Amino acid sequence: MTSPAATSTEVFALNRLFQLAQLGEEDTKLLLVAAKDVRELRAREEIFGEGEPIKQAFILLEGWACRVRILRDGRRQILHFLLPGDLIGMCFQNDPTALTSVMALTDVAMCPAPQPCESESLAQLYQSSRAQEEEFLLRQITRVGRLSAQERIIDWLLEIADRLAPVGIGSTDKFPLPVTQETIADALGLTSVHVNRMLQSMWRDGLLRVRNGMVTILDRAACRQLSDYSRSASSRRITGV
Amino acid sequence: MTSPAATSTEVFALNRLFQLAQLGEEDTKLLLVAAKDVRELRAREEIFGEGEPIKQAFILLEGWACRVRILRDGRRQILHFLLPGDLIGMCFQNDPTALTSVMALTDVAMCPAPQPCESESLAQLYQSSRAQEEEFLLRQITRVGRLSAQERIIDWLLEIADRLAPVGIGSTDKFPLPVTQETIADALGLTSVHVNRMLQSMWRDGLLRVRNGMVTILDRAACRQLSDYSRSASSRRITGV
DNA sequence: CGCGTTCTTGACTGCTTTCAAAGATGGTGG
DNA sequence: CCACCATCTTTGAAAGCAGTCAAGAACGCG
Numbered sequence: 001m002t003s004p005a006a007t008s009t010e011v012f013a014l015n016r017l018f019q020l021a022q023l024g025e026e027d028t029k030l031l032l033v034a035a036k037d038v039r040e041l042r043a044r045e046e047i048f049g050e051g052e053p054i055k056q057a058f059i060l061l062e063g064w065a066c067r068v069r070i071l072r073d074g075r076r077q078i079l080h081f082l083l084p085g086d087l088i089g090m091c092f093q094n095d096p097t098a099l100t101s102v103m104a105l106t107d108v109a110m111c112p113a114p115q116p117c118e119s120e121s122l123a124q125l126y127q128s129s130r131a132q133e134e135e136f137l138l139r140q141i142t143r144v145g146r147l148s149a150q151e152r153i154i155d156w157l158l159e160i161a162d163r164l165a166p167v168g169i170g171s172t173d174k175f176p177l178p179v180t181q182e183t184i185a186d187a188l189g190l191t192s193v194h195v196n197r198m199l200q201s202m203w204r205d206g207l208l209r210v211r212n213g214m215v216t217i218l219d220r221a222a223c224r225q226l227s228d229y230s231r232s233a234s235s236r237r238i239t240g241v
Numbered sequence: 242m243t244s245p246a247a248t249s250t251e252v253f254a255l256n257r258l259f260q261l262a263q264l265g266e267e268d269t270k271l272l273l274v275a276a277k278d279v280r281e282l283r284a285r286e287e288i289f290g291e292g293e294p295i296k297q298a299f300i301l302l303e304g305w306a307c308r309v310r311i312l313r314d315g316r317r318q319i320l321h322f323l324l325p326g327d328l329i330g331m332c333f334q335n336d337p338t339a340l341t342s343v344m345a346l347t348d349v350a351m352c353p354a355p356q357p358c359e360s361e362s363l364a365q366l367y368q369s370s371r372a373q374e375e376e377f378l379l380r381q382i383t384r385v386g387r388l389s390a391q392e393r394i395i396d397w398l399l400e401i402a403d404r405l406a407p408v409g410i411g412s413t414d415k416f417p418l419p420v421t422q423e424t425i426a427d428a429l430g431l432t433s434v435h436v437n438r439m440l441q442s443m444w445r446d447g448l449l450r451v452r453n454g455m456v457t458i459l460d461r462a463a464c465r466q467l468s469d470y471s472r473s474a475s476s477r478r479i480t481g482v
Numbered sequence: 483c484g485c486g487t488t489c490t491t492g493a494c495t496g497c498t499t500t501c502a503a504a505g506a507t508g509g510t511g512g
Numbered sequence: 513c514c515a516c517c518a519t520c521t522t523t524g525a526a527a528g529c530a531g532t533c534a535a536g537a538a539c540g541c542g
Contacts, residue, residue: 075387077386094480128334138320138341141320145428190498193522193523200522240339241330241337421487432530437489438490
């Protein structure tokens with residue numbers, strides 16, 4: 001990490017949580033205090049190992065991480081991207097175990113997630129965050145199962161844009177993408193070679209541009225048309241299963 | 242449905258839940274009583290519509306259902322199969338909404354899921370069931386994202402076998418599969434034509450046989466070897482995220 | 483027995499992968 | 513400030529897995 005996480009950045013990350021549920025002043029302060037206790041990790045470091053006990057849940061304050069599974073022969077499937085403001089390892093059971101590995105994709109900063117001891121509203125917040133994550137898993141299944149390579153990439157980029165906005169990162173039409181094409185490929189069930197070709201083809205078609213870790217959506221309407229992206233499940237509070 | 246759901250069948254379905262958590266006598270009775278209130282639906286009927294409010298959660302007692310999303314152009318992705326003993330629409334938030342449609346794949350019988358009012362152990366049971374469902378979603382992403390057609394089918398069949406066993410349906414090597422090849426295709430991100438070819442190829446190779454709605458695993462060791470099926474996440478209680 | 487659904491098969495197409503190698507990029511140390 | 517190295521991106525050619533289209537066979541239900 002080039003510079004220690006700035007306080008303002010941390011607060012931006014918490015904004016996602018504040019938008020997810022109505023918190024009392026007590027709980028708000030609890031989160032703000034927790035965010036002072038920053039833990040930093042380098043890219044590629046493992047946050048949880050699959051099958052290992054989870055001692056502590058975290059809030060991601062800065063950087064990107066992912067939930068991932070590795071197959072015996074080395075194939076890798078990224079299941080879910082964790083962005084600033086996301087909860088890592090939050091669980092509502094005793095002696096929780098990590099169902100998947102969680103690894104840092106970039107240098108990251110995170111803080112412990114406060115226990116929802118007596119606080120009803122904090123528990124609701126965590127449930128809401130969990131429901132939102134389930135929505136992303138469902139979208140991910142549909143994306144990988146039924147969309148073409150181009151559709152997958154567009155659909156995924158639009159989702160990422162909508163997730164970054166509430167934490168103050170980029171705009172809907174231009175935002176950072178600090179991951180390699182291989183990482184994108186492992187998330188979308190493609191090869192990095194094909195991701196590369198598709199990105200170029202979409203640039204030629206005037207749809208979007210990915211360059212130097214930045215995404216520019218050139219034709220938002222066409223992008224939405226070409227993917228099935230419609231559900232605005234990003235910052236909206238999700239209640240349901 | 243050819244015959245009304247037999248009481249004994251209902252109890253078999255509940256066995257999954259009994260194995261998932263240690264319940265007090267009170268809660269056990271609550272479930273057994275609830276299971277008397279049987280609702281029946283025909284194949285293809287919708288249990289929940291995507292986006293609609295969930296008034297009531299159910300326990301599936303008999304038959305198969307699935308969580309599914311339909312794309313604008315008609316493509317269909319089955320996200321998760323619901324088997325006897327599974328909870329449908331169980332949620333821990335107020336005013337829950339169905340994130341996905343749920344439809345009956347066969348004729349089904351279900352009953353209302355008792356509210357976990359003051360009961361701590363029933364709430365734990367539901368959380369555990371939910372965690373298990375999340376494990377299946379994660380497996381589904383990996384399956385569809387990174388496995389070949391043959392691997393997907395084998396991995397999926399082995400998972401189904403392990404899920405049916407605890408509710409007393411079939412054995413690990415022979416069990417009913419009351420869905421069309423098109424349904425399998427829509428779950429695994431394939432076409433029905435290709436599912437058909439793969440099933441025949443696997444039969445020729447002496448791996449397994451699917452015929453008349455029954456699956457016979459002919460070479461279990463080879464099947465496990467050829468898929469990445471290893472995690473025994475079926476009846477085991479899952480604690481974690 | 484007849485009809486609709488599901489399964490099966492063949493030929494052909496094409497999206498995506500594979501393999502390999504060259505180019506770009508960025509960080510590090512001399 | 514530049515050389516160097518590791519990582520990442522880009523490109524081409526060829527192969528393969530899975531999809532598409534179409535039609536006939538089998539099955540199950542009424």
